[in-house]
Amino acid sequence: MGKQDQPHVAPEVVDRARFDAALAEQVVAEKEVTRHNDRVSAGRRRLPMxxxxxxxxxxxxxxxxxxxxxxxxxxxxxxxxxxxxxxxxxxxxxxxxxxxxxxxxxxxxxxxxxxxxxxxxxxxxxxxxxxxxxxxxxxxxxxxxxxxxxxxxxxxxxxxxxxxxxxxxxxxxxxxxxxxxxxxxARGTEAILPVAQIMDRTVYGRQQEWEDSPAGWPQYPTYG
Incomplete structure (x- = not known):
């Protein structure tokens, strides 16, 4: 099976309330990532040259x-x-x-x-x-x-x-x-790779073997 073939596995199906609660929890974590990235960017602007x-x-x-x-x-x-x-x-x-x-x-x-x-x-x-x-x-x-x-x-x-x-x-x-x-x-290049960022936000991620994904999620060699 290749990446273009739809996997059989999928997330648990829940009602709207449970989905909204889980998403809200994820958004809290992502906002902290954004704030941390802002702090890192502030440090980058203060680097010497x-x-x-x-x-x-x-x-x-x-x-x-x-x-x-x-x-x-x-x-x-x-x-x-x-x-x-x-x-x-x-x-x-x-x-x-x-x-x-x-x-x-x-x-x-x-x-x-x-x-x-x-x-x-x-x-x-x-x-x-x-x-x-x-x-x-x-x-x-x-x-x-x-x-x-x-x-x-x-x-x-x-x-x-x-x-x-x-x-x-x-x-x-x-x-x-x-x-x-x-x-x-290395992975510092990923910040300006939009396709990688889009893939990260899909349900199956990049489908690469190093990713921490649920059991059964499709994963392939990174450079395969």
Whole structure:
């Protein structure tokens, strides 16, 4: 059975009064999550920032500096897409994350936030993957720079094996200098993935094996 097949299991059927009471209890817990998230966001706005070199990436039309990714603004969100130098295709989960971006990216630019993607693979591979997926986002290659290693977006073990990391970097351009103000990876990326948030609120959740779900609820390997 796949995710598109309706499971046989379902929640207990109750009367309206019991449902309203259970929902009200859930709303209390969710309001505390919202308030806690507000407190965490307040702390995020109080983080210090660190200067970042003005890396020269390779874009579709040639060299492009980090500061140029800001366009005419001063805020920049960079999605670090996993696409290794010797890979022939982009990471499936990162591809899914890009597909989660707003259909109208002007909603970001209207708020003064520029957006770009960066990966280690050569620009030719990135452009081919972008064309196949129908994306119109600016995607640059960090090949030939220290960007991925300097900021931990590519990890190395003692034997020299490498593995990239997915995530987002948030930058501020101040007096012509780029600064990193926040970055997140792993499950920290979920905050801006609307499909994941929608799935969380359905009766079966994401249907992933790590979730705490009732007995019999459908669950599948996370990266299957």
């Amino acid at each position: 660190v200067e970042v070199p003005d890396y020269t990436f390779t874009g579709p039309s040639g060299p492009v500096r980090l500061t140029e990714l800001f366009g005419d603004g001063y805020l920049l969100l960079v999605q670090n897409v996993m696409f290794g130098t010797d890979w022939e295709s982009g990471c499936p989960s990162c591809t899914w994350a890009v597909d989660n971006l707003p259909a109208d990216m002007h909603r970001l630019t209207d708020e003064g936030i520029a957006f770009a993607m960066v990966s280690q693979a050569p620009i030719e591979k990135l452009e081919a993957w972008r064309a196949m997926k129908g994306w119109d986002h600016l995607w640059v290659s960090s090949a030939g720079t220290g960007y991925h290693y300097d900021w931990g977006w590519t990890q190395q073990d003692d034997q020299g094996a490498e593995w990239p990391q997915p995530g987002y970097s948030y930058y501020l351009l101040k007096d012509g200098t780029p600064y990193l103000t926040y970055m997140t990876t």
